[in-house]
Amino acid sequence: MTGGLAIETIALAKRFGAVEAVAGIDLAVPTGSVFGFLGPNGAGKTTTIRMLVGLIRPTSGSAALLGTAVRPGGVDLASVGAVVERPAFYPYLSAEGNLRLFAALHGVRGSGADRLIAGALERTGLGPAAKRKVGGFSTGMRQRLALALAMLHQPRLVILDEPTNGLDPGGVVEVRATITELATAGTTVFMSSHVLSEVEQLCDLVAVLAHGRIVASGAPAELLGGPGSLRVGFDTAVEAEAARRVLAGEGVAVSRASAEATALSVGVAATDGSRVARRLAAAGLFPAEMTPVRQSLEAVFLDLTRDATPEAIGVSTADPGHRDAAPSGGSSR
Protein backbone atom coordinates (compact mmCIF):
# COMPACT_ATOMS: atom_id res chain seq x y z
CA MET A 1 0.00 0.00 0.00
CA THR A 2 1.17 3.48 -0.83
CA GLY A 3 2.43 5.59 2.08
CA GLY A 4 0.93 8.82 0.76
CA LEU A 5 -2.59 7.49 0.78
CA ALA A 6 -4.88 7.77 3.76
CA ILE A 7 -7.30 5.28 2.23
CA GLU A 8 -6.61 2.77 -0.47
CA THR A 9 -8.91 0.05 -1.70
CA ILE A 10 -8.12 -2.49 -4.35
CA ALA A 11 -11.02 -4.29 -6.01
CA LEU A 12 -12.96 -4.04 -2.77
CA ALA A 13 -16.20 -5.95 -3.09
CA LYS A 14 -19.07 -7.03 -0.91
CA ARG A 15 -21.84 -9.38 -1.82
CA PHE A 16 -24.97 -10.01 0.26
CA GLY A 17 -26.33 -13.28 -1.07
CA ALA A 18 -27.14 -12.74 -4.72
CA VAL A 19 -26.76 -9.00 -4.49
CA GLU A 20 -23.46 -7.31 -5.17
CA ALA A 21 -23.51 -4.26 -2.89
CA VAL A 22 -20.00 -3.10 -3.75
CA ALA A 23 -18.54 -4.40 -6.97
CA GLY A 24 -14.78 -4.20 -6.71
CA ILE A 25 -13.97 -0.54 -6.22
CA ASP A 26 -10.55 1.07 -6.30
CA LEU A 27 -10.19 4.16 -4.17
CA ALA A 28 -7.11 6.26 -3.56
CA VAL A 29 -7.57 9.02 -1.02
CA PRO A 30 -4.43 11.14 -0.63
CA THR A 31 -3.32 12.12 2.84
CA GLY A 32 -4.51 15.59 3.79
CA SER A 33 -7.31 15.74 1.23
CA VAL A 34 -11.04 16.17 1.70
CA PHE A 35 -12.56 13.37 -0.32
CA GLY A 36 -16.23 13.33 -1.26
CA PHE A 37 -17.95 10.00 -1.72
CA LEU A 38 -21.12 10.54 -3.69
CA GLY A 39 -23.89 8.24 -4.67
CA PRO A 40 -27.62 7.78 -4.53
CA ASN A 41 -29.30 5.70 -1.82
CA GLY A 42 -28.33 2.06 -2.15
CA ALA A 43 -25.22 2.81 -4.17
CA GLY A 44 -22.93 1.09 -1.66
CA LYS A 45 -21.46 4.08 0.17
CA THR A 46 -22.24 2.93 3.69
CA THR A 47 -21.26 -0.65 2.89
CA THR A 48 -17.90 0.64 1.66
CA ILE A 49 -17.43 2.72 4.79
CA ARG A 50 -18.36 -0.26 6.98
CA MET A 51 -15.70 -2.32 5.21
CA LEU A 52 -13.16 0.44 5.68
CA VAL A 53 -13.65 0.50 9.45
CA GLY A 54 -13.79 -3.29 9.73
CA LEU A 55 -17.44 -3.62 10.67
CA ILE A 56 -18.11 -5.95 7.77
CA ARG A 57 -15.88 -8.36 5.95
CA PRO A 58 -15.28 -7.79 2.24
CA THR A 59 -16.16 -10.65 -0.07
CA SER A 60 -12.97 -9.93 -1.97
CA GLY A 61 -10.38 -7.24 -2.45
CA SER A 62 -8.49 -5.30 0.14
CA ALA A 63 -8.45 -1.98 1.92
CA ALA A 64 -5.86 -0.05 3.89
CA LEU A 65 -6.21 2.91 6.21
CA LEU A 66 -3.13 5.07 6.74
CA GLY A 67 -1.01 2.35 5.21
CA THR A 68 -2.30 -0.44 7.44
CA ALA A 69 -4.38 -3.26 6.01
CA VAL A 70 -7.97 -3.49 7.26
CA ARG A 71 -9.05 -6.76 8.82
CA PRO A 72 -12.46 -7.10 10.53
CA GLY A 73 -11.81 -7.22 14.25
CA GLY A 74 -8.17 -6.36 13.77
CA VAL A 75 -8.21 -3.03 11.98
CA ASP A 76 -6.08 -0.35 13.58
CA LEU A 77 -8.39 2.60 14.16
CA ALA A 78 -6.20 4.39 16.70
CA SER A 79 -5.67 7.25 14.25
CA VAL A 80 -9.07 7.04 12.62
CA GLY A 81 -12.31 8.69 13.68
CA ALA A 82 -15.52 7.57 12.02
CA VAL A 83 -19.24 8.18 11.98
CA VAL A 84 -21.08 5.41 10.20
CA GLU A 85 -24.70 5.84 9.23
CA ARG A 86 -27.06 7.15 11.91
CA PRO A 87 -25.17 7.88 15.11
CA ALA A 88 -25.67 5.31 17.89
CA PHE A 89 -25.07 6.13 21.54
CA TYR A 90 -25.90 4.81 24.98
CA PRO A 91 -29.16 6.68 25.62
CA TYR A 92 -28.89 6.53 29.41
CA LEU A 93 -25.46 8.19 29.40
CA SER A 94 -24.91 11.92 29.02
CA ALA A 95 -23.07 13.37 26.04
CA GLU A 96 -20.02 13.63 28.26
CA GLY A 97 -20.51 10.06 29.47
CA ASN A 98 -20.62 8.73 25.92
CA LEU A 99 -17.47 10.65 25.06
CA ARG A 100 -15.77 9.42 28.24
CA LEU A 101 -16.64 5.84 27.32
CA PHE A 102 -15.21 6.32 23.84
CA ALA A 103 -12.09 7.93 25.29
CA ALA A 104 -11.70 4.91 27.58
CA LEU A 105 -11.87 2.61 24.55
CA HIS A 106 -8.99 4.61 23.10
CA GLY A 107 -7.06 4.16 26.34
CA VAL A 108 -7.44 7.81 27.38
CA ARG A 109 -8.64 8.66 30.88
CA GLY A 110 -8.24 11.13 33.69
CA SER A 111 -7.23 14.69 32.87
CA GLY A 112 -6.27 13.71 29.32
CA ALA A 113 -9.81 12.52 28.70
CA ASP A 114 -11.27 15.63 30.38
CA ARG A 115 -9.27 17.86 28.05
CA LEU A 116 -10.25 15.96 24.90
CA ILE A 117 -13.91 15.79 25.91
CA ALA A 118 -14.07 19.51 26.69
CA GLY A 119 -12.43 20.31 23.35
CA ALA A 120 -14.76 18.05 21.36
CA LEU A 121 -17.86 19.43 23.10
CA GLU A 122 -16.77 22.98 22.47
CA ARG A 123 -15.99 22.35 18.79
CA THR A 124 -19.40 20.86 18.19
CA GLY A 125 -21.32 23.37 20.28
CA LEU A 126 -22.56 20.71 22.69
CA GLY A 127 -21.03 22.25 25.81
CA PRO A 128 -24.37 23.35 27.31
CA ALA A 129 -25.84 19.88 26.75
CA ALA A 130 -22.82 17.97 28.05
CA LYS A 131 -24.60 16.64 31.13
CA ARG A 132 -27.87 15.81 29.39
CA LYS A 133 -28.79 12.21 28.65
CA VAL A 134 -28.39 11.40 24.97
CA GLY A 135 -31.76 9.61 24.92
CA GLY A 136 -33.41 13.02 24.81
CA PHE A 137 -31.20 14.47 22.08
CA SER A 138 -32.59 15.65 18.75
CA THR A 139 -31.26 14.21 15.49
CA GLY A 140 -29.09 17.26 15.00
CA MET A 141 -27.61 17.01 18.49
CA ARG A 142 -26.86 13.33 17.92
CA GLN A 143 -25.13 14.23 14.68
CA ARG A 144 -23.02 16.80 16.50
CA LEU A 145 -22.17 14.27 19.18
CA ALA A 146 -21.18 11.80 16.50
CA LEU A 147 -18.80 14.37 15.09
CA ALA A 148 -17.44 15.05 18.57
CA LEU A 149 -16.88 11.31 18.95
CA ALA A 150 -15.12 11.06 15.59
CA MET A 151 -12.79 13.93 16.41
CA LEU A 152 -12.32 13.12 20.09
CA HIS A 153 -8.94 11.43 19.91
CA GLN A 154 -7.57 13.86 17.31
CA PRO A 155 -7.36 11.30 14.50
CA ARG A 156 -5.32 11.73 11.33
CA LEU A 157 -8.18 10.40 9.23
CA VAL A 158 -11.86 11.18 9.76
CA ILE A 159 -14.51 9.15 7.94
CA LEU A 160 -17.94 10.77 7.95
CA ASP A 161 -21.09 9.18 6.60
CA GLU A 162 -23.42 12.02 5.65
CA PRO A 163 -22.22 14.32 8.42
CA THR A 164 -24.80 17.07 7.95
CA ASN A 165 -27.80 14.75 7.92
CA GLY A 166 -30.49 16.09 10.23
CA LEU A 167 -28.75 19.34 11.04
CA ASP A 168 -30.44 22.71 10.86
CA PRO A 169 -28.89 25.30 8.51
CA GLY A 170 -26.80 26.75 11.35
CA GLY A 171 -25.53 23.30 12.22
CA VAL A 172 -24.71 22.56 8.59
CA VAL A 173 -22.59 25.71 8.39
CA GLU A 174 -20.81 24.78 11.65
CA VAL A 175 -20.09 21.24 10.49
CA ARG A 176 -18.74 22.49 7.19
CA ALA A 177 -16.53 24.92 9.07
CA THR A 178 -15.33 22.08 11.27
CA ILE A 179 -14.48 19.97 8.24
CA THR A 180 -12.58 22.89 6.76
CA GLU A 181 -10.71 23.31 10.06
CA LEU A 182 -9.81 19.64 10.08
CA ALA A 183 -8.51 19.85 6.54
CA THR A 184 -6.52 22.96 7.36
CA ALA A 185 -4.95 21.11 10.27
CA GLY A 186 -3.84 18.37 7.88
CA THR A 187 -6.47 15.79 8.80
CA THR A 188 -7.70 13.68 5.92
CA VAL A 189 -11.49 13.78 5.65
CA PHE A 190 -13.44 11.14 3.76
CA MET A 191 -17.09 12.04 3.64
CA SER A 192 -20.11 10.58 1.96
CA SER A 193 -22.92 12.95 1.20
CA HIS A 194 -26.06 13.53 -0.75
CA VAL A 195 -25.62 17.29 -0.57
CA LEU A 196 -23.75 17.94 -3.76
CA SER A 197 -23.18 21.64 -3.16
CA GLU A 198 -21.53 20.66 0.11
CA VAL A 199 -19.22 18.23 -1.64
CA GLU A 200 -18.44 20.78 -4.32
CA GLN A 201 -17.67 23.37 -1.68
CA LEU A 202 -15.57 21.21 0.65
CA CYS A 203 -13.92 18.46 -1.31
CA ASP A 204 -10.65 18.36 -3.20
CA LEU A 205 -11.52 15.06 -4.79
CA VAL A 206 -14.74 13.24 -5.48
CA ALA A 207 -15.76 9.71 -6.38
CA VAL A 208 -19.26 8.95 -7.60
CA LEU A 209 -20.63 5.54 -6.76
CA ALA A 210 -23.59 4.00 -8.54
CA HIS A 211 -24.81 0.44 -8.12
CA GLY A 212 -21.66 -0.53 -6.28
CA ARG A 213 -19.24 0.81 -8.86
CA ILE A 214 -17.29 4.01 -9.13
CA VAL A 215 -18.66 5.71 -12.22
CA ALA A 216 -16.53 8.84 -11.99
CA SER A 217 -13.74 10.24 -9.89
CA GLY A 218 -11.44 13.20 -9.82
CA ALA A 219 -11.43 16.83 -8.74
CA PRO A 220 -14.89 18.44 -8.75
CA ALA A 221 -13.69 20.82 -11.48
CA GLU A 222 -12.76 17.83 -13.65
CA LEU A 223 -16.16 16.29 -13.15
CA LEU A 224 -17.73 19.59 -14.05
CA GLY A 225 -15.48 19.87 -17.11
CA GLY A 226 -16.73 19.64 -20.67
CA PRO A 227 -17.54 22.42 -23.09
CA GLY A 228 -19.69 24.52 -20.76
CA SER A 229 -21.36 27.59 -22.21
CA LEU A 230 -21.63 31.36 -22.16
CA ARG A 231 -24.80 33.32 -21.80
CA VAL A 232 -24.48 36.39 -24.02
CA GLY A 233 -27.15 39.05 -23.60
CA PHE A 234 -27.95 42.04 -25.84
CA ASP A 235 -30.14 45.09 -25.49
CA THR A 236 -32.28 44.12 -28.48
CA ALA A 237 -33.45 40.99 -30.19
CA VAL A 238 -32.07 42.32 -33.48
CA GLU A 239 -28.55 42.50 -32.04
CA ALA A 240 -28.94 39.02 -30.61
CA GLU A 241 -30.01 37.61 -33.96
CA ALA A 242 -27.07 39.35 -35.69
CA ALA A 243 -24.66 37.93 -33.14
CA ARG A 244 -26.11 34.46 -33.57
CA ARG A 245 -25.42 34.65 -37.32
CA VAL A 246 -21.85 35.89 -36.78
CA LEU A 247 -20.97 33.14 -34.31
CA ALA A 248 -22.71 30.42 -36.31
CA GLY A 249 -20.68 31.53 -39.28
CA GLU A 250 -17.54 30.86 -37.21
CA GLY A 251 -18.71 27.31 -36.54
CA VAL A 252 -19.60 27.99 -32.87
CA ALA A 253 -22.61 26.18 -31.45
CA VAL A 254 -25.05 28.92 -30.61
CA SER A 255 -28.72 29.00 -29.80
CA ARG A 256 -31.34 31.17 -28.20
CA ALA A 257 -31.07 31.08 -24.39
CA SER A 258 -34.40 29.51 -23.41
CA ALA A 259 -37.31 31.73 -24.40
CA GLU A 260 -35.44 35.04 -24.28
CA ALA A 261 -35.14 36.78 -27.60
CA THR A 262 -32.28 39.00 -26.42
CA ALA A 263 -29.94 36.29 -25.08
CA LEU A 264 -27.85 33.55 -26.66
CA SER A 265 -26.36 30.38 -25.30
CA VAL A 266 -22.90 30.03 -26.80
CA GLY A 267 -21.30 26.63 -26.62
CA VAL A 268 -17.73 27.49 -25.67
CA ALA A 269 -15.72 27.14 -22.50
CA ALA A 270 -15.84 30.08 -20.10
CA THR A 271 -12.18 30.75 -20.83
CA ASP A 272 -13.04 31.42 -24.47
CA GLY A 273 -15.21 34.40 -23.55
CA SER A 274 -12.66 37.00 -24.66
CA ARG A 275 -12.37 35.38 -28.10
CA VAL A 276 -16.16 35.56 -28.52
CA ALA A 277 -16.17 39.18 -27.32
CA ARG A 278 -13.46 40.15 -29.82
CA ARG A 279 -15.29 38.50 -32.73
CA LEU A 280 -18.55 40.20 -31.84
CA ALA A 281 -16.84 43.58 -31.39
CA ALA A 282 -15.22 43.16 -34.82
CA ALA A 283 -18.74 42.78 -36.19
CA GLY A 284 -19.89 45.93 -34.33
CA LEU A 285 -21.88 43.99 -31.77
CA PHE A 286 -21.41 44.81 -28.09
CA PRO A 287 -23.09 42.44 -25.58
CA ALA A 288 -24.82 43.90 -22.53
CA GLU A 289 -23.73 40.87 -20.50
CA MET A 290 -21.54 37.77 -20.81
CA THR A 291 -21.96 35.16 -18.10
CA PRO A 292 -20.21 31.78 -17.92
CA VAL A 293 -22.79 29.05 -17.37
CA ARG A 294 -21.34 26.25 -15.28
CA GLN A 295 -22.68 22.77 -15.36
CA SER A 296 -23.87 21.95 -11.82
CA LEU A 297 -22.59 18.96 -9.89
CA GLU A 298 -26.22 17.97 -9.49
CA ALA A 299 -26.56 17.73 -13.25
CA VAL A 300 -23.34 15.72 -13.54
CA PHE A 301 -24.37 13.46 -10.68
CA LEU A 302 -27.81 12.79 -12.10
CA ASP A 303 -26.32 12.22 -15.50
CA LEU A 304 -23.76 9.74 -14.18
CA THR A 305 -26.07 7.82 -11.91
CA ARG A 306 -28.91 7.76 -14.45
CA ASP A 307 -26.61 6.26 -17.05
CA ALA A 308 -25.55 3.48 -14.70
CA THR A 309 -28.96 1.86 -14.24
CA PRO A 310 -29.13 -1.79 -13.28
CA GLU A 311 -31.01 -2.47 -16.50
CA ALA A 312 -28.22 -0.88 -18.51
CA ILE A 313 -25.64 -3.16 -16.98
CA GLY A 314 -27.77 -6.26 -16.70
CA VAL A 315 -27.46 -7.07 -13.02
CA SER A 316 -29.84 -8.01 -10.21
CA THR A 317 -31.95 -5.49 -8.32
CA ALA A 318 -31.29 -4.08 -4.86
CA ASP A 319 -31.40 -6.23 -1.79
CA PRO A 320 -34.57 -5.29 0.08
CA GLY A 321 -33.00 -6.31 3.36
CA HIS A 322 -30.01 -4.07 3.19
CA ARG A 323 -29.86 -0.30 3.06
CA ASP A 324 -26.90 -0.03 0.78
CA ALA A 325 -27.05 -3.23 -1.14
CA ALA A 326 -27.30 -2.62 -4.84
CA PRO A 327 -26.33 -4.32 -8.03
CA SER A 328 -23.02 -3.70 -9.64
CA GLY A 329 -22.40 -1.99 -12.88
CA GLY A 330 -21.59 1.29 -14.54
CA SER A 331 -18.49 2.53 -16.18
CA SER A 332 -15.86 5.09 -15.51
CA ARG A 333 -16.47 8.50 -16.81
Added chain:
Amino acid sequence: MRSHLRADAIRLGARWDVRGFLLLVPVLAAGGFLFSYATIESHFGWDPGQPMPPEVATAIMADRAGYAFPHSIISVLDNAPWVLFGIFFLAAGTTGLEFGWGTIRTALIGSPDRVRFVLSRVVAVGTIAAVALVALLAVGLAMPGVMRLAGTDLPPPPDTAAKVIVGAVAATVAMAPFFIALGVFLGVLTRGPAMPLLLLIVDFLAEGVVAGLPAVRGAGLEWLARSLPLMSVLNLGQAARDPASYGLPPVAGSPPPDVPLGLSFLVVIGWTCAFLALAAWQLRRTDVLE
Protein backbone atom coordinates in the same frame (compact mmCIF):
# COMPACT_ATOMS: atom_id res chain seq x y z
CA MET B 1 -8.18 -5.18 27.81
CA ARG B 2 -8.07 -2.53 30.56
CA SER B 3 -9.53 0.04 28.21
CA HIS B 4 -12.43 -2.30 27.42
CA LEU B 5 -13.00 -2.93 31.12
CA ARG B 6 -13.01 0.80 31.87
CA ALA B 7 -15.52 1.32 29.08
CA ASP B 8 -17.70 -1.48 30.45
CA ALA B 9 -17.49 0.05 33.92
CA ILE B 10 -18.91 3.28 32.45
CA ARG B 11 -21.53 1.41 30.40
CA LEU B 12 -22.79 -0.92 33.09
CA GLY B 13 -22.18 1.29 36.11
CA ALA B 14 -24.75 3.82 34.90
CA ARG B 15 -27.48 1.29 34.07
CA TRP B 16 -30.50 1.39 36.37
CA ASP B 17 -31.13 -2.34 35.93
CA VAL B 18 -27.62 -3.18 37.17
CA ARG B 19 -28.00 -0.88 40.15
CA GLY B 20 -31.50 -2.18 40.83
CA PHE B 21 -30.33 -5.76 40.60
CA LEU B 22 -27.52 -5.21 43.10
CA LEU B 23 -29.91 -3.44 45.44
CA LEU B 24 -32.59 -6.10 45.12
CA VAL B 25 -30.32 -9.11 45.67
CA PRO B 26 -29.81 -8.62 49.44
CA VAL B 27 -33.32 -7.25 49.99
CA LEU B 28 -35.09 -10.09 48.17
CA ALA B 29 -32.71 -12.73 49.53
CA ALA B 30 -33.38 -11.60 53.09
CA GLY B 31 -37.11 -11.33 52.40
CA GLY B 32 -37.17 -14.76 50.78
CA PHE B 33 -35.26 -16.24 53.70
CA LEU B 34 -37.76 -14.85 56.23
CA PHE B 35 -40.76 -15.76 54.11
CA SER B 36 -39.68 -19.34 53.56
CA TYR B 37 -38.92 -19.71 57.27
CA ALA B 38 -42.31 -18.29 58.20
CA THR B 39 -44.18 -20.62 55.84
CA ILE B 40 -42.47 -23.88 56.77
CA GLU B 41 -45.59 -25.16 58.59
CA SER B 42 -47.69 -24.68 55.47
CA HIS B 43 -45.67 -27.41 53.76
CA PHE B 44 -47.07 -30.01 56.16
CA GLY B 45 -50.68 -31.04 56.28
CA TRP B 46 -52.56 -31.99 59.44
CA ASP B 47 -55.95 -31.25 60.85
CA PRO B 48 -55.68 -27.85 62.51
CA GLY B 49 -58.28 -28.87 65.07
CA GLN B 50 -56.03 -31.67 66.29
CA PRO B 51 -52.69 -31.42 68.06
CA MET B 52 -49.67 -31.50 65.75
CA PRO B 53 -48.53 -35.07 65.14
CA PRO B 54 -45.07 -35.69 66.62
CA GLU B 55 -43.57 -36.71 63.27
CA VAL B 56 -44.77 -33.42 61.70
CA ALA B 57 -43.37 -31.44 64.64
CA THR B 58 -40.04 -33.21 64.19
CA ALA B 59 -40.00 -32.48 60.47
CA ILE B 60 -40.84 -28.82 61.03
CA MET B 61 -38.07 -28.51 63.61
CA ALA B 62 -35.63 -30.15 61.17
CA ASP B 63 -36.62 -27.68 58.46
CA ARG B 64 -36.29 -24.72 60.82
CA ALA B 65 -32.86 -25.94 61.85
CA GLY B 66 -31.83 -25.44 58.22
CA TYR B 67 -32.12 -21.69 58.79
CA ALA B 68 -29.56 -21.63 61.60
CA PHE B 69 -25.97 -20.70 60.88
CA PRO B 70 -23.99 -22.10 59.03
CA HIS B 71 -26.66 -24.05 57.14
CA SER B 72 -28.41 -20.71 56.60
CA ILE B 73 -25.92 -20.08 53.77
CA ILE B 74 -27.24 -23.06 51.83
CA SER B 75 -30.81 -21.99 52.60
CA VAL B 76 -30.15 -18.53 51.13
CA LEU B 77 -28.58 -20.05 48.03
CA ASP B 78 -31.51 -22.47 47.67
CA ASN B 79 -33.95 -19.57 47.85
CA ALA B 80 -32.15 -17.45 45.27
CA PRO B 81 -31.91 -19.24 41.92
CA TRP B 82 -33.38 -16.06 40.46
CA VAL B 83 -30.05 -14.36 41.11
CA LEU B 84 -28.45 -16.64 38.52
CA PHE B 85 -31.24 -15.88 36.05
CA GLY B 86 -30.77 -12.20 36.80
CA ILE B 87 -27.09 -12.54 35.98
CA PHE B 88 -27.97 -14.36 32.76
CA PHE B 89 -30.45 -11.65 31.84
CA LEU B 90 -27.91 -8.88 32.52
CA ALA B 91 -25.30 -10.61 30.37
CA ALA B 92 -27.72 -11.30 27.52
CA GLY B 93 -29.56 -7.99 27.83
CA THR B 94 -26.53 -5.73 27.91
CA THR B 95 -24.94 -7.61 25.01
CA GLY B 96 -28.12 -7.82 22.94
CA LEU B 97 -28.88 -4.14 23.45
CA GLU B 98 -25.52 -3.23 21.94
CA PHE B 99 -26.97 -4.56 18.70
CA GLY B 100 -30.45 -3.19 19.33
CA TRP B 101 -29.17 0.33 19.91
CA GLY B 102 -26.47 0.04 17.25
CA THR B 103 -23.85 0.92 19.86
CA ILE B 104 -21.90 -2.20 18.89
CA ARG B 105 -20.87 -0.17 15.84
CA THR B 106 -19.70 2.76 17.94
CA ALA B 107 -17.92 0.41 20.34
CA LEU B 108 -16.11 -1.51 17.61
CA ILE B 109 -15.04 1.68 15.89
CA GLY B 110 -13.66 2.85 19.25
CA SER B 111 -11.83 -0.41 19.79
CA PRO B 112 -12.17 -3.05 17.09
CA ASP B 113 -10.90 -6.11 19.00
CA ARG B 114 -14.04 -8.20 19.14
CA VAL B 115 -12.65 -10.97 21.34
CA ARG B 116 -11.73 -8.40 23.95
CA PHE B 117 -15.21 -6.96 23.70
CA VAL B 118 -16.64 -10.37 24.63
CA LEU B 119 -14.09 -11.05 27.37
CA SER B 120 -14.57 -7.62 28.85
CA ARG B 121 -18.34 -8.05 28.96
CA VAL B 122 -17.94 -11.42 30.68
CA VAL B 123 -15.56 -9.95 33.25
CA ALA B 124 -17.78 -6.90 33.81
CA VAL B 125 -20.94 -8.93 34.37
CA GLY B 126 -18.81 -11.37 36.37
CA THR B 127 -17.90 -8.52 38.69
CA ILE B 128 -21.59 -7.71 39.15
CA ALA B 129 -22.24 -11.41 39.80
CA ALA B 130 -19.44 -11.51 42.36
CA VAL B 131 -20.95 -8.57 44.23
CA ALA B 132 -24.37 -10.25 44.12
CA LEU B 133 -22.97 -13.54 45.43
CA VAL B 134 -21.10 -11.79 48.22
CA ALA B 135 -24.37 -10.08 49.12
CA LEU B 136 -26.10 -13.47 49.20
CA LEU B 137 -23.42 -14.91 51.46
CA ALA B 138 -23.66 -11.87 53.72
CA VAL B 139 -27.40 -12.41 53.99
CA GLY B 140 -26.80 -16.09 54.80
CA LEU B 141 -24.33 -15.11 57.51
CA ALA B 142 -26.38 -12.30 58.98
CA MET B 143 -29.99 -13.50 58.89
CA PRO B 144 -29.80 -16.07 61.73
CA GLY B 145 -28.38 -13.34 63.98
CA VAL B 146 -31.02 -10.86 62.84
CA MET B 147 -33.77 -13.40 63.57
CA ARG B 148 -32.32 -14.10 66.97
CA LEU B 149 -32.26 -10.37 67.73
CA ALA B 150 -35.90 -10.21 66.64
CA GLY B 151 -36.73 -12.86 69.23
CA THR B 152 -36.90 -15.95 66.99
CA ASP B 153 -35.41 -19.02 68.60
CA LEU B 154 -33.78 -21.09 65.89
CA PRO B 155 -33.16 -24.74 66.65
CA PRO B 156 -29.54 -25.92 66.62
CA PRO B 157 -28.29 -26.25 63.03
CA PRO B 158 -28.21 -29.68 61.38
CA ASP B 159 -24.98 -31.51 61.45
CA THR B 160 -23.95 -30.20 58.05
CA ALA B 161 -20.33 -30.78 57.19
CA ALA B 162 -18.35 -27.69 56.25
CA LYS B 163 -17.45 -29.49 53.02
CA VAL B 164 -21.09 -29.45 51.91
CA ILE B 165 -21.45 -25.72 52.58
CA VAL B 166 -18.22 -24.92 50.80
CA GLY B 167 -19.25 -27.22 47.93
CA ALA B 168 -22.67 -25.54 47.61
CA VAL B 169 -21.07 -22.09 47.55
CA ALA B 170 -18.44 -23.24 45.03
CA ALA B 171 -21.15 -24.72 42.82
CA THR B 172 -23.01 -21.39 42.80
CA VAL B 173 -19.77 -19.57 42.05
CA ALA B 174 -19.19 -21.95 39.12
CA MET B 175 -22.73 -21.51 37.81
CA ALA B 176 -22.45 -17.70 37.57
CA PRO B 177 -19.80 -17.69 34.78
CA PHE B 178 -21.80 -20.40 33.01
CA PHE B 179 -24.89 -18.17 32.87
CA ILE B 180 -22.80 -15.12 31.94
CA ALA B 181 -21.07 -16.91 29.06
CA LEU B 182 -24.38 -18.39 27.89
CA GLY B 183 -26.05 -14.96 28.11
CA VAL B 184 -23.31 -13.18 26.18
CA PHE B 185 -23.31 -15.92 23.53
CA LEU B 186 -27.09 -15.78 23.06
CA GLY B 187 -26.95 -11.95 23.06
CA VAL B 188 -24.38 -11.99 20.26
CA LEU B 189 -26.21 -14.77 18.41
CA THR B 190 -29.69 -13.22 18.52
CA ARG B 191 -28.55 -9.56 18.41
CA GLY B 192 -31.25 -8.51 20.81
CA PRO B 193 -32.13 -8.53 24.51
CA ALA B 194 -35.38 -10.54 24.47
CA MET B 195 -34.67 -13.65 22.41
CA PRO B 196 -31.97 -15.04 24.74
CA LEU B 197 -34.51 -15.45 27.54
CA LEU B 198 -36.90 -17.26 25.21
CA LEU B 199 -34.09 -19.49 23.95
CA LEU B 200 -33.09 -20.30 27.53
CA ILE B 201 -36.62 -21.48 28.30
CA VAL B 202 -36.86 -23.46 25.05
CA ASP B 203 -33.48 -25.08 25.71
CA PHE B 204 -34.48 -25.97 29.25
CA LEU B 205 -37.66 -27.65 28.00
CA ALA B 206 -35.78 -29.41 25.18
CA GLU B 207 -33.14 -30.73 27.55
CA GLY B 208 -35.86 -31.94 29.89
CA VAL B 209 -37.53 -33.81 27.04
CA VAL B 210 -34.23 -35.38 25.95
CA ALA B 211 -33.40 -36.38 29.52
CA GLY B 212 -36.82 -38.00 29.85
CA LEU B 213 -36.71 -39.97 26.61
CA PRO B 214 -37.05 -43.72 27.21
CA ALA B 215 -34.23 -44.30 24.73
CA VAL B 216 -31.94 -42.23 26.93
CA ARG B 217 -33.14 -43.52 30.27
CA GLY B 218 -33.35 -47.17 29.23
CA ALA B 219 -29.94 -47.26 27.62
CA GLY B 220 -28.10 -46.10 30.71
CA LEU B 221 -27.43 -42.72 29.13
CA GLU B 222 -28.63 -40.63 32.07
CA TRP B 223 -25.11 -39.28 32.43
CA LEU B 224 -25.31 -37.97 28.87
CA ALA B 225 -28.64 -36.26 29.50
CA ARG B 226 -27.24 -34.72 32.66
CA SER B 227 -24.29 -33.39 30.71
CA LEU B 228 -26.51 -31.18 28.59
CA PRO B 229 -25.88 -27.50 29.44
CA LEU B 230 -28.74 -26.62 31.77
CA MET B 231 -29.08 -30.17 33.10
CA SER B 232 -25.41 -30.11 34.02
CA VAL B 233 -26.02 -26.98 36.09
CA LEU B 234 -28.96 -28.62 37.87
CA ASN B 235 -26.85 -31.71 38.41
CA LEU B 236 -24.01 -29.67 39.86
CA GLY B 237 -26.36 -27.93 42.30
CA GLN B 238 -27.76 -31.27 43.39
CA ALA B 239 -24.39 -33.05 43.63
CA ALA B 240 -22.81 -30.17 45.55
CA ARG B 241 -25.50 -30.43 48.27
CA ASP B 242 -25.35 -34.21 48.51
CA PRO B 243 -23.18 -35.42 51.41
CA ALA B 244 -22.49 -38.60 49.44
CA SER B 245 -20.48 -36.50 47.00
CA TYR B 246 -17.96 -35.89 49.79
CA GLY B 247 -17.79 -39.46 51.03
CA LEU B 248 -20.21 -38.70 53.84
CA PRO B 249 -23.24 -40.85 54.70
CA PRO B 250 -25.97 -40.09 52.15
CA VAL B 251 -29.25 -38.49 53.11
CA ALA B 252 -31.71 -41.27 53.82
CA GLY B 253 -33.82 -42.09 50.77
CA SER B 254 -31.88 -39.98 48.26
CA PRO B 255 -30.21 -41.74 45.32
CA PRO B 256 -26.51 -41.21 44.68
CA PRO B 257 -25.72 -38.45 42.15
CA ASP B 258 -25.60 -39.63 38.52
CA VAL B 259 -22.45 -37.65 37.82
CA PRO B 260 -19.74 -37.33 40.47
CA LEU B 261 -19.25 -33.85 41.91
CA GLY B 262 -15.82 -33.29 40.39
CA LEU B 263 -17.04 -34.30 36.97
CA SER B 264 -20.12 -32.06 37.43
CA PHE B 265 -17.82 -29.10 38.01
CA LEU B 266 -15.77 -30.01 34.95
CA VAL B 267 -18.84 -30.33 32.73
CA VAL B 268 -20.17 -26.91 33.81
CA ILE B 269 -16.74 -25.30 33.39
CA GLY B 270 -16.46 -27.00 29.99
CA TRP B 271 -19.80 -25.55 28.87
CA THR B 272 -18.76 -22.14 30.19
CA CYS B 273 -15.58 -22.23 28.10
CA ALA B 274 -17.54 -23.50 25.09
CA PHE B 275 -20.11 -20.69 25.28
CA LEU B 276 -17.36 -18.14 25.76
CA ALA B 277 -15.52 -19.44 22.70
CA LEU B 278 -18.76 -19.54 20.70
CA ALA B 279 -19.57 -15.94 21.66
CA ALA B 280 -16.12 -14.75 20.59
CA TRP B 281 -16.24 -16.80 17.38
CA GLN B 282 -19.72 -15.59 16.49
CA LEU B 283 -18.84 -11.92 17.05
CA ARG B 284 -15.58 -12.26 15.12
CA ARG B 285 -17.25 -13.76 12.07
CA THR B 286 -20.35 -11.60 11.99
CA ASP B 287 -20.89 -8.57 9.78
CA VAL B 288 -22.01 -5.67 11.95
CA LEU B 289 -24.87 -4.22 9.94
CA GLU B 290 -26.65 -2.57 12.88
